[in-house]
Amino acid sequence: MRRVSLRLGRAGAALTAVALALVPGTAFAQRGGGSSQGSTTDTGGGREGTSLVSRVVYSGATAGTQGGGGGDGGGLQPVGDWTPPACWYEPRSAAEFRDYVETMYDDTVNTPGQHSYAKSAVGMFRNEYKDGTYENYNLDKKDEGNWWVAVRDEDRSMEPEAQACDRKPFWVENGDPVPVENAITPEVLAELAYSRVELPATEVTLRPEGNTKVNLPTWAWLDKARFKETSVTAAIAVGGLNIQATTTAQPVSLKLEPGTPDAETYPASGECAIDDDGSIGEPYARGKADRTPPCGLKYLRSSGDGTFELRATVTWDITWTGTGGTGGDLPDGTFGNEQAVTVQEIQAINR
Template structure:
């Protein structure tokens, strides 16, 4: 006696649902990407074999690559990023490396009165940078077909006077010209010391802001860099000479 199997067809219709609305006021999470060098053996070697300081590979990324993602909320994970996004991520990493290689030395500061000569209580003491100090600096790196260029630009000069006061100047200061009368000159960055001191410790700092651009129109901001120099300044009180006629 022949038997026939029963055949069943089960189907269901999945109705699309609207995505939940984003919560107002929810803090934004910023994430950074670091190339994971052991993508082919991801499940064999584990996270402890990561080498984030290894130079970027010049081998072309084909379909994509693995990346370690670190976010500002403390989360860390390894994700696969398709090739269409990989160049921008690599460009950002290149930009940070290029930024670190920009030579930014402590500022060369000039003063009026000149360093080594006495300043006077109550009179303007000028601070200004040597010529060519207030200039943007750029560094470019490339790996394979991906490139990035980082730029550092001076933004402000800050003077800690050593008297408990700090002044901020939005430029390199004005150079003093000894060939011109003092009455016809003015400073854009000066301070009037209030008390005499044999060796007042003054600290001058210059803060640089960073930006970058790279492959595929990528770009953004980079952390600020500050360089400082400290030197002594002697401040004396003017002595009045009284004579009898």
């Protein structure tokens, strides 16, 4: 579950630490689940209770929509140092921003036993937008622009990247550029969708299944019906902004790691490329016993009383398209699982 909350920036360290913590009923932007059906998972939100949450809505292959795998599916792990945004900026109407600040103020000052520094901090923040730098939350300009506020991915709230969006809510006139990095755009939406892509469990089919034998080639393949193009769409419609982006993951290869150095892989690199028909590897069939598997492995010693942990990792090529003809590539992603393999000695009887 991903909790996304409003960050108030440098309105004083006490305000950021205290005001957010004191707002009751902090809303959650769920990753999957909820009341969604099939592949139309809605994980966005607006104003829920007394908290502003992200207005980005996700649909497609998000958590809970892949089925199967016993819950072993998971998200993309980017190749390299890149990660999706941990925080970003979204627009809010003047009325919505006013309601949030006023409710937060009332809740803070009216909470029994509340510390005076918390009341002071939230009061200073309120005054800036009500009677200070701005007047009455710019309600008289409600049709001329929007407030822009920072939200963050609470699953990554302790990462330095989540603290980067530290600017206080600011006003932007319609048509003017938003003067911050990570202001919501089709590309940012595509990057957010990247982190919501849910992939099927990477459990390869092996032949022989169950137990394999020392020095016996074992065939490996993936079900092409499950390992196919997968996509998530992220969209936002708020404050006159109506944009979306679709991030698509396409499987390109399967990496086999036997779980012991006493093994060989086919091909020798352990990297099985995707075939023209979308399959990875080739199913074993009667009559292929003397052939070398196009994708597989051979164990050179027994696993004894235990097992070897075979790790199968699929690499996915990631592209995106968005509003206004935008689009491009995002870093490749991987996802893998481990499965136990028992390797036995071939027993021979001498007479």
